[in-house]
Amino acid sequence: MGRGWRGAAARRTCNPRGPCCRVAGDARRPSRPRLSRSLSRRLTVPETLPSVPWRGPRHGRRVGTDPRRGPQRRRFVTLAALLALTVSALSASAPFDLASSGSDVAVEVPDPAPVATPEPEPEVEAPLVVPAATPVRVLIPAIGVDAPIEVYTDAMVAAADGWIDPTTHDVVSWWQGGGTPSSDPDNTVYLYGHVSRLEAVFNYLHSVVPGTEVTVVTEAGEIVYVVQEVLEPVGKEALPDDPRINAQVPGRLVLIGCYREPDQGRRRTTHNIVVIAHQVDSAK
Template sequence: MPAGSPLSGGGRARLAATTVALLALLAGCGPALPPRGVGTTAASAPPPASTPADAQAAAPVRLRIPAIGVDAPVTPLDVGADNVLPAPDTDEGTGWWRGGPEPGERGPAVIAGHVDSYQGPAVFFRLAELEPGQRVLVDRADGTTAVFVTTRRERHAKDAFPAEVVYGDTPGAELRLITCGGEFDRTGRRYLDNIIVYAVLER
């Protein structure tokens, strides 16, 4: 977040909790049923220490989740004229909600990704496998890395998305990873649920 921005990470998070249109965060996840059987990749080395939660943090550029083999670029996402945050425009990359805190700043940073597409698994295909205590590493534009530890995983119907919990203010730096999941509606060509993984800053 640039210096002098009118809303801090926490302030933007409170604002986000009232933005009902953000419930459509991943309305357009991968349109195909996911194929079975996807391998993993080797774990990454421990990163350098991150910025303290109350300090100014640089924008995220890469997301690494060793437990599920994710090593993907992060690009910013902005709310459009329709007041809806779009899904990332690639299956291999992730999108960070630029209107919220940078990962490592106080408040809930939000990173979204597709679960699959007609071509096969996408970046967050295995997000639902994450368990509490697993690391999520966010590399930032200034060369630092924010290290988060997962605390829980939830699945919610898209029409019952827990906006207050996902976007509400937090006492420290937290992270939410979001994708689609649950039953696939073949008529509407969409998944009916969202998978949400919560994580807190370790360092």
């Protein structure tokens, strides 16, 4: 019996979760009180417990339990309200939509620079075409000439033994055997006039200079010439053979008059004054 007790006292049980071993039935530790059977029956846990529906784990905290959501939440709501009021005021006062412009600064758009409109070039009237026609008048404003023109035919030249002698001192003779004034001439036009110690149409022909304008009026219009050259006095006998005078040059006008010396007096003239002009325009 003694051995059995010692064996029971010496038997140890090991608690795998504890740090050491405990002696079972150690006389030095009081034994755990035991319940009576009647009390055990009353305290018996029922085999089945009433079922409680599973609501899942709760997350977060209940409203009002977080101490950080008090004053900070009120400040956040206040700032959001102020920001909304500011945006509304800017939208009402801005000259254009902030959402579409992307800026809250009004920009003044400058007026476009005026574009210079080129002035139209003045229309230049094309010269009128003046067909060949008999000349009726000659004008040389620089020396006061405004005289009628008569036709001097080849028959009249032959009757005068090859000379051209205008019928009066105030008329200019047009030699019909030369060219006829026109916009498209084919020869030189020859006009002759008297020079006298009395009044005569070409008394001042010797005083013209290059650039002097001469207008010949015809039955079809006007032909304008400009003086190019004034020749030295040419002897009357040499004049028909002078190439400067008898050359056939289209658009040229040759004015011929007698040349008088300062002391000519009543003596016959022996030379001619010759003025050469060129056509520049068909005026009318």
